Amino acid sequence: MMEKTLEEYQSWVSQIRAALIDAFGAPEWREPLPAIDELVSTILSQNTNDTNRDVAFFALKAAFPDWQSVMAAKTEDVIDAIRPAGLANQKGPCIQNALHVIAEHNHGEINLEFLHAMSRDEAREWLISLNGVGPKTAAIVLQFAMGIPAFPVDTHIYRVTGRIGLRPSKMSVEKAHPYLEERIPEEAYYDLHLNLIRLGREVCGARKWHCYRCPIQDLCEFDNKNMTPD
Incomplete structure (x- = not known):
C-alpha cells in the first residue's frame, strides 16, 4: 500500500464512495432499533x-x-x-x-x-x-x-479494506477499527459501511474475487486482481 497523506487518503475514499454509490446506490437510512x-x-x-x-x-x-x-x-x-x-x-x-x-x-x-x-x-x-x-x-x-458516528468493521469490511489498501494488509481487526474510523470522514460512515459489505458479498468474496466486474477496480491497490470472467 502506497503511503498517503490524510488529504490524499480522504480524496481516495471519496472516489471509492462515489463509485460504490454509482454501482449500488445510496443506502437508505433505516429506522433505528432501540x-x-x-x-x-x-x-x-x-x-x-x-x-x-x-x-x-x-x-x-x-x-x-x-x-x-x-x-x-x-x-x-x-x-x-x-x-x-x-x-x-x-x-x-x-x-x-x-x-x-x-x-x-x-x-x-x-x-x-x-x-x-x-x-x-x-x-x-x-x-x-x-x-x-x-x-x-x-x-x-x-x-x-444511537446516532453516534462510528465505523463498524465486520468480516467483509475487514477483508475488502485490506485488499483495496484502505488499511495495512496485516493489521489486526482490533486495530482496523480505530485506523479506519480516524481516516474515513464521518459523513461517509453509513453508506460506505453498507456498500463495502455489499461489495464483499457480491464481488470481493473470501475465496473468489471478481475484479473484472468490480466498480472500484481502478481505485483498488490489490496486487492479485482476477480480471478473467468465470
Whole structure:
C-alpha cells in the first residue's frame, strides 16, 4: 500500500464512495432499533447469518414481554429461545449479563441513553466492557441505534479494506477499527459501511474475487486482481 497523506487518503475514499454509490446506490437510512434491541440483535448475529439472527431475535421477543423479563428469566429459557442463532449457550448468558450490568449502572432502567453523556470513545469502551461485546458490536450500536458516528468493521469490511489498501494488509481487526474510523470522514460512515459489505458479498468474496466486474477496480491497490470472467 502506497503511503498517503490524510488529504490524499480522504480524496481516495471519496472516489471509492462515489463509485460504490454509482454501482449500488445510496443506502437508505433505516429506522433505528432501540439501542438495547440493536445490542441484543448484534450479539445474536455473531458467527451466524442475518436470517438466523432475525429468527432468534424475534423468538426471544415473542417469548418474553420486555427486557426486564429476559434479564430475570431462567438462563435455559433464554437459551432455548435463541437457539436458531447458534452458540446459544454462550450468547444467552452474555445477553442476560449485559442487561444486568446496564440495569445496575442505570438505576434499574434497561436503556443506553446514558451513553449520550459520554464521548464516543468513552461510550465505546463502556460497551466493550460488557461480556460478548467487541469493537464491531459496540460500533453498530453507536452508529445505527444511537446516532453516534462510528465505523463498524465486520468480516467483509475487514477483508475488502485490506485488499483495496484502505488499511495495512496485516493489521489486526482490533486495530482496523480505530485506523479506519480516524481516516474515513464521518459523513461517509453509513453508506460506505453498507456498500463495502455489499461489495464483499457480491464481488470481493473470501475465496473468489471478481475484479473484472468490480466498480472500484481502478481505485483498488490489490496486487492479485482476477480480471478473467468465470
